[in-house]
Amino acid sequence: MQEGNTRDILWIKIEKALNTEGCPICSIIKTSTEHYLENLLYEYVLDVSLREKLHKSFGFCQRHAYLATKIRERLNDDGLKIAILYETITSDEIGRLKDLEKIFISERKKFPVKRSLKKGKFVENFKPRGECPACFQERMTESLYIDDFRARSNEKEFRELYGRDAVILCRGHFVMLLENCLRFNALDEFDFFLKMQIEKLEKILKALTSFIDKHDYRKRESINEFEARSWRFVVEYFSGKKDVKSRWDEV
Ligand SMILES: [Zn+2]
Numbered sequence: 001m002q003e004g005n006t007r008d009i010l011w012i013k014i015e016k017a018l019n020t021e022g023c024p025i026c027s028i029i030k031t032s033t034e035h036y037l038e039n040l041l042y043e044y045v046l047d048v049s050l051r052e053k054l055h056k057s058f059g060f061c062q063r064h065a066y067l068a069t070k071i072r073e074r075l076n077d078d079g080l081k082i083a084i085l086y087e088t089i090t091s092d093e094i095g096r097l098k099d100l101e102k103i104f105i106s107e108r109k110k111f112p113v114k115r116s117l118k119k120g121k122f123v124e125n126f127k128p129r130g131e132c133p134a135c136f137q138e139r140m141t142e143s144l145y146i147d148d149f150r151a152r153s154n155e156k157e158f159r160e161l162y163g164r165d166a167v168i169l170c171r172g173h174f175v176m177l178l179e180n181c182l183r184f185n186a187l188d189e190f191d192f193f194l195k196m197q198i199e200k201l202e203k204i205l206k207a208l209t210s211f212i213d214k215h216d217y218r219k220r221e222s223i224n225e226f227e228a229r230s231w232r233f234v235v236e237y238f239s240g241k242k243d244v245k246s247r248w249d250e251v
């Protein structure tokens with residue numbers, strides 16, 4: 001695929017996200033992870049490399065496991081795809097438990113019980129050896145689009161949509177974008193995003209304060225739509241969209 005085409009495809013998704021409320025990066029990640037899981041359940045259940053990855057990560061992480069079960073409903077699947085994905089992982093788990101049982105039986109006869117068992121070395125065998133494939137996918141999408149936001153920020157179409165009141169990057173994605181600008185020495189872009197964020201947050205805070213004030217029974221002014229939604233904006237600003245995890249604040 002030519003570079004121009006890739007850029008256009010990214011723009012289609014960005015344009016859509018900038019027409020939705022809240023953090024556009026969260027929005028893109030949410031849709032693309034859902035598509036990824038949908039495809040995976042639909043077509044790649046028997047894919048060897050995917051199965052190997054799931055084998056190392058012991059299935060999906062908690063967030064993506066439940067997202068996959070939700071998507072299963074959408075696909076009208078009775079659970080067959082998930083059953084296939086988890087079949088070998090489960091039989092391997094039984095193998096691990098039996099190995100542990102063998103060690104335990106032979107060690108408990110000795111006294112004192114072997115230190116390796118006592119110290120819980122076996123725990124290592126139960127720890128994931130790879131990242132959840134949907135998390136990996138999410139991380140790739142996140143960095144691809146953060147790069148693209150920086151690169152596109154001088155374009156008129158981008159600025160117009162990004163300037164909408166309903167659009168505000170969540171805190172995690174905003175900080176990642178600023179870091180990205182600095183890494184690429186994109187100082188004008190850094191300045192643009194920072195200024196916009198201050199402007200946007202100030203507007204939200206004003207609406208939030210006015211929303212609170214108008215709850216005073218002595219005030220008769222009606223609450224406008226933006227004010228009524230202001231608390232949702234701040235929740236999303238600090239926590240991102242539901243089911244989306246920003247990599248930035250991982251400790
Ligand atoms: Zn976000």
Ligand SMILES: [Zn+2]
Pocket residue numbers: 060061062063064132133134135136
């Ligand atoms: Zn995951």
